[in-house]
Amino acid sequence: MTSDLFFILAQASGSPPQNPSGDPLNLLVWMVFAFALVYFLTIRPQRKKQLELDKQIKSLKTGDRVITSGGIHGVIANVKSDTSSSLTLKIAENVKIDIEKSAITSILRDKPVENKA
Numbered sequence: 001m002t003s004d005l006f007f008i009l010a011q012a013s014g015s016p017p018q019n020p021s022g023d024p025l026n027l028l029v030w031m032v033f034a035f036a037l038v039y040f041l042t043i044r045p046q047r048k049k050q051l052e053l054d055k056q057i058k059s060l061k062t063g064d065r066v067i068t069s070g071g072i073h074g075v076i077a078n079v080k081s082d083t084s085s086s087l088t089l090k091i092a093e094n095v096k097i098d099i100e101k102s103a104i105t106s107i108l109r110d111k112p113v114e115n116k117a
Contacts, residue, residue, distance in 0.1 A: 056107045060087065065108040068099060 060066075064076045066089065077096055078088040085101045 053105075053107075057101050057104055060101070060104075060107070066104050067106040067108070068103045069105050070103070072097075072099075 062076050067073050074089040074091040077090040080086050088096050089099050090096050
C-alpha cells in the first residue's frame with residue numbers, strides 16, 4: 001500500500017510545470033482591452049472637454065463672465081487682440097487686471113454682463 005502511494009507521488013511530481021499565465025495572446029488581448037477601457041472612460045472625455053474649452057476661449061468677447069484657475073470671478077473688459085494671449089478682466093468696480101487666456105477655466109455665458117467701463 002505504501003508502494004502505491006510512493007508511485008502516485010512520483011508520477012505527480014514528475015509532470016512538467018504548467019504555465020500559470022496561459023496563452024501570451026490572451027494576455028495581449030486583455031492588455032488592449034484594459035487600455036481601451038481607460039481611454040474611453042478617462043482620456044477621451046477629458047480631451048473632448050479641453051477641446052471645447054479651447055474653442056470657447058478663442059471666441060471670448062467683451063462682457064463674458066469667466067472664472068480663472070486661481071478662482072477669480074470677473075467680466076472681460078477688453079480682449080487685447082486675436083494674436084495676443086491676454087485680456088483685461090474686471091473683478092470689481094474700478095479694479096481691472098490683465099490675465100492670460102490660458103488661466104481661464106470656466107466661461108459663464110448664461111447671463112452676459114454689459115461692460116460699463
